[in-house]
Amino acid sequence: MMSKEMEALILKRHKTEKVKKKNQIPYAIIILVIASIISVSLWRNNHSYVVFWITGISFGIVLRYSRFCFAAAFRDPFLVKNTKLMRALLLSLMISTTGFAIIQYGYLKNNSMDYAHIPGMIISVGFHTMIGAFIFGIGMSIAGGCAASVLMRIGEGHVLPWVTLLGFFIGTVLGAKDYSFWYEKIIKNAKIVYFPKYVNLGIVFIVQMIVLIILYKLMIWYQKKSIKR
Amino acid sequence: MKVRDLDCLYEACPIPLIKAIKELRRLNSGDILVVHSDESCVGVAMVEWAEQNNYQVKLVETEVGEWEIYVQKP
Numbered sequence: 418m419m420s421k422e423m424e425a426l427i428l429k430r431h432k433t434e435k436v437k438k439k440n441q442i443p444y445a446i447i448i449l450v451i452a453s454i455i456s457v458s459l460w461r462n463n464h465s466y467v468v469f470w471i472t473g474i475s476f477g478i479v480l481r482y483s484r485f486c487f488a489a490a491f492r493d494p495f496l497v498k499n500t501k502l503m504r505a506l507l508l509s510l511m512i513s514t515t516g517f518a519i520i521q522y523g524y525l526k527n528n529s530m531d532y533a534h535i536p537g538m539i540i541s542v543g544f545h546t547m548i549g550a551f552i553f554g555i556g557m558s559i560a561g562g563c564a565a566s567v568l569m570r571i572g573e574g575h576v577l578p579w580v581t582l583l584g585f586f587i588g589t590v591l592g593a594k595d596y597s598f599w600y601e602k603i604i605k606n607a608k609i610v611y612f613p614k615y616v617n618l619g620i621v622f623i624v625q626m627i628v629l630i631i632l633y634k635l636m637i638w639y640q641k642k643s644i645k646r
Numbered sequence: 647m648k649v650r651d652l653d654c655l656y657e658a659c660p661i662p663l664i665k666a667i668k669e670l671r672r673l674n675s676g677d678i679l680v681v682h683s684d685e686s687c688v689g690v691a692m693v694e695w696a697e698q699n700n701y702q703v704k705l706v707e708t709e710v711g712e713w714e715i716y717v718q719k720p
Contacts, residue, residue: 561658
């Protein structure tokens with residue numbers, strides 16, 4: 418929707434300059450060729466690297482065009498009362514819950530309950546998780562994006578996220594260096610909670626889905642409430 | 647009717663939106679705010695915010711990777 422005044426202003430500002438957009442298709446073709454060459458050479462070395470390469474590129478494309486941003490998903494409900502991305506995140510959690518329920522059901526039917534081998538990274542949760550998440554949240558808000566969107570911005574051609582990426586490298590290296598210290602002191606003592614150990618996997622799945630659906634409805638209600646004002 | 651330009655080039659994602667909302671509060675009814683931005687997310691977020699709050703809005707890509715967002719205060 419656009420008012421007449423705005424239309425006039427846009428016309429006034431842009432009638433003189435012809436569309437000077439550069440054609441970007443040649444660049445796209447060059448990058449596609451480079452990506453194909455790399456995947457062919459990866460195929461010769463290790464087949465699984467090709468899978469990582471292609472899924473990585475696909476993730477990037479999907480993130481770019483859907484503008485899916487984890488930082489915005491958690492920020493927008495508070496900042497501009499928009500829960501669209503948060504709801505998308507909840508939907509993706511629902512999908513992955515279903516997927517992991519199927520995978521873990523298949524695994525648990527044939528194997529014993531060994532946390533280290535069950536698919537889906539079953540790890541301990543404790544205060545350290547909360548503290549880490551809080552620190553990450555602060556960093557994410559200042560940097561304007563989480564790891565995925567920082568990489569996406571670099572791909573879009575921004576320069577500022579390179580600084581964030583440097584910070585990421587420093588943080589990751591420091592974290593890897595001191596991980597054993599934190600593991601011995603804190604992480605080892607935290608308890609692993611895996612609900613299917615206590616109740617049937619099916620019930621766990623249904624309860625988790627119900628919780629996610631309630632959160633989804635809550636988000637819709639929150640957005641409607643804040644618009645009316 | 648007044649036209650106010652807001653230069654938000656090189657600014658990361660939520661900042662242009664916050665600045666624009668603050669600026670719009672200061673403007674009178676019928677004034678037009680033009681936000682200049684070079685981040686793709688800003689345009690989309692701005693349009694979404696404007697439609698949610700019943701502002702007239704138009705997103706124009708002036709160059710590759712540069713946008714102007716026109717918002718009129720109702």
